Amino acid sequence: MATLVRDLLTKGLLASHRCPWLRTTNLQLRPFSILTTHKMSEDRIEMFVEPQIQAILKQVTGKNYQRVFRKRKIGQKIREPKYTFMTREQLEQSLEDADQRADKLLQMPPVLRARKPIEKELSFDPQIQGVEKSTIIFTDITMNISDRDRLIVARDPDGTLRHASWEERDKVNSIYYPREGKEFYTPKMFTDPDLLRSVLDRASEQDNTYEFVLDRACLQFEPDDASFISICEKTYQTIDRQQHYDFLKSTRHFGPMVFYLTRTRQMDNLLLYSIKHERVSSDATLLISLFHLLFPDSKSNTVAQKLTNDVDKVRAYIELDAVKRSELELQLNAYEEIIKRRNELTEELEKSHGIEQKN
Structure with missing residues (x-):
């Protein structure tokens, strides 16, 4: 040699x-002080690339075009809008191109050991x-x-x-071979835990520092760098603590965050948030499906295979596998009561409308 x-x-x-x-x-x-998880959660990292899991993560991420193509304060010059008259065929082609660009922007960073x-x-x-x-x-x-x-x-x-x-x-x-966006010396916010914490704590709708930190980490580190993994997990934990999940909705980082919270069995707060915002048939059900793929031996998976109703599947997870069982049960009961009253009101309005038409 x-x-x-x-x-x-x-x-x-x-x-x-x-x-x-x-x-x-x-x-x-x-190193950051991160939550110690069971060794079995580490064994599930390779499952991130499985087609079923990727499909669930993409679906739960969503594709809100206004958010995907929003203007961001990242130092780039904002281009002036261009208006074009199009035929129906040209419009359909433009929408298809925009959908492909959105898929590219939503490409999730890899999750590696x-x-x-x-x-x-x-x-x-x-x-x-x-x-x-x-x-x-x-x-x-x-x-x-x-x-x-x-x-x-x-x-x-x-x-x-x-x-x-x-x-x-x-x-x-x-x-x-310098790479655009990567600095020779590691930015201070990645070497000073207190500075990183202050950056994450000031996140708001107008200043989404979560996405800024995660994007910057993708540029600075390789995906299997221990520093990159630590920074991402620290960011996910802050989001989970503050319940700022929607800050990463329709971004490429939402899927990896959901995967991390689920495989480390810290998804109860996110599930509670989804039920509270009446996303039981969408986000909550997808979370349960992801959990069952990662933990096929879980008690709720056996029961869920016999169920068809989304609420019943969520309730099965809450009763058999949830950590915050009492909080989730109360929130799911409140959700069912809201839906019940809303359906009753709708029926009353329809009946009243029908009577008016007959008169």
């Missing part, structure tokens, strides 16, 4: 880079120990190689030649 590195360096295909920042700057992100540290040593040369005071990075700068597969090795001051760590790879790839 050491011979390969020397050959590539000689041919100009490998660039060496002294990195004093590796010893002078602490680039390790401080945290990557394992790279700790592979290639060789050790004690004769060059102490020659350099900084770690030297050797990088294969061949074009058309993904950042993930690029050969990057490091020579430590003690003479150890090893594969570069994930942190070193991210920094070196940013030097030779």
Whole structure:
């Protein structure tokens, strides 16, 4: 391996880079204090890509065009509206194109396990120990190689030649192949938990900092970076605590949030919110279906397979698997009472309208 590195360096295909920042700057992100969940929830991460789960997550996300194509304060110049006269066929084609653009904007970030540290040593040369005071990075700068597969090795001051760590790879790839939107130094709001907390706590309808933080994390980190996973989970927990679920509705982050809350069995608040806003036949039922896919051995899944009514399926989950059973039961009973009174009022109005017509 050491011979390969020397050959590539000689041919100009490998660039060496002294990195004093590796010893002078602490680039390790401080971990957030996140809720410890059962190990079984980690085993369900791979289920995120299953077609049935993807279909449910897309359906529960929704596709509100006004929200998907809304103007956002992200530093871009707002284009002037353009008005065009169209035939019916042209209008239908434009609507189809808009639907495809919306699907692209709603493409969910992947949900992955945290990557394992790279700790592979290639060789050790004690004769060059102490020659350099900084770690030297050797990088294969061949074009058309993904950042993930690029050969990057490091020579430590003690003479150890090893594969570069994930942190070193991210920094070196940013030097030779910078990516638009990704900063070389990690933004302070991702390294200071108190600052991140203050950003999330000031979220409002006019200033959706939840979406801002999640979008920024997608640009700065790889999806299997432990820092990315920690930041996303911290954001989801804040949204769950504040019950600001609609802040992510019709955005690409709503599906991953629902998947996280469901697989960690923290979905009761979201279910309570859905029932309170009379979304039993839509969001609540989809949540229960997702739960049953992730937990096929749950008690309510066996019962739900014999039921056809959405309210009954939700009630089965509440009685057999819910953590906040009492709160959910009260809210579901209140929902049923509201629907019952609304139906009675509708019937009375229809009867009254019929009498007026006969007279």
